[in-house]
Amino acid sequence: MTRIVYVNGAYRPETEAKVSVFDRGFLFADAVYEVTAVIGGKLIDFPGHCARLRRSLAELGLPSPATDDEILAIHRELVSRNALELGHVYLMVTRGEADRDFVFPKADTPPSFVLFTQRRDAIETREAEQGLKVASVPDLRWGRRDIKTVQLLYPSMAKMEAKRKGKDDAWFVENGTVTEGTSNNAYIVTHDGAIRTRALGHDILHGITRAALLKVAGELGLHVEERPFTIEEAQGAREAFVTSAGAFVTPVVEIDDVAVGDGRPGPIARRLRAAYLDVAIAEAL
Structure with missing residues (x-):
């Protein structure tokens, strides 16, 4: 089964999912992330992860790519499309694509927003x-x-x-x-x-x-x-x-x-x- 990932508003097979070589997450590690566990196809501690994401974005002055409800919907859609019963959903927000420069790009530069799933075999390891x-x-x-x-x-x-x-x-x-x-x-x-x-x-x-x-x-x-x-x-x-x-x-x-x-x-x-x-x-x- 080909894993489906989310990249900047689109659900794509992982082999077709790409971000720019000029993305600041790639060039500067100018990005934040979250990892939410999935058990029984449901999201564990999701409100806490979403709240921490908001804090991380604010601390770095990163624009938010979506509302909390939209982020929850994307998580659920990825879990569904990948038939994920047990595993994790990884989320990453970067400052987006811009010419390489230590100075941040313009404030209206769209952030990059990527999510993907990862399976695990068992809860008890x-x-x-x-x-x-x-x-x-x-x-x-x-x-x-x-x-x-x-x-x-x-x-x-x-x-x-x-x-x-x-x-x-x-x-x-x-x-x-x-x-x-x-x-x-x-x-x-x-x-x-x-x-x-x-x-x-x-x-x-x-x-x-x-x-x-x-x-x-x-x-x-x-x-x-x-x-x-x-x-x-x-x-x-x-x-x-x-x-x-x-x-x-x-x-x-x-x-x-x-x-x-x-x-x-x-x-x-x-x-x-x-x-x-x-x-x-x-x-x-």
Whole structure:
């Protein structure tokens, strides 16, 4: 089956979908994106993703390509046309096509607007069942990680460094504390049962799954501490895990060759994953 993608107002087979070589997303990474999970043909946490898209566009002064209702309709049409039951919808907005110049093009330059789908085989993965092994790397990214831009080269390099070490992913470390993972927010569970994660700011992405997870944790009566932690604190923690639209809630069982807890996914991470998925599926659009 040929995948159908959306490019600037038209649904096209992926082999026919093209953007200009002068698009600023290609030339400058002058673009933002969102990823929405799909389960049972429905969109998970969509309002949150749409709200974060609005914030990213505003922070970069990017024009909006469509209303929220129009964006929802495009998502649903792509899910339908691709018969997508389980996977993701990727969305990207760039500043559009213009001659290569560091100065932004005229304000009335139409943005480029691209969406495509990607399938996944199962909700329950090897990583969810066995847990992730992570390596720490210095956080050398730019200072506005709260804007979900397509500037993903360094996270990609960090993940490849982790793979070279035989690990699944990397956690970034800045000024002695963990910021986040290459494509996820990071957490530990202390020995008294508290969930600890870095507070929101310019130094981490404001995860939509993070927000939903912390709400679920509160409803379960779990204590949440929003403050930084070190690699050493994480290695000595009761449990560790990550969240994202792709990982949902996934345990971390090893950090820099040191087992977390007993080296197996812990009960709190498993409980949070199950509770989050229950709520997310029930509220899916």
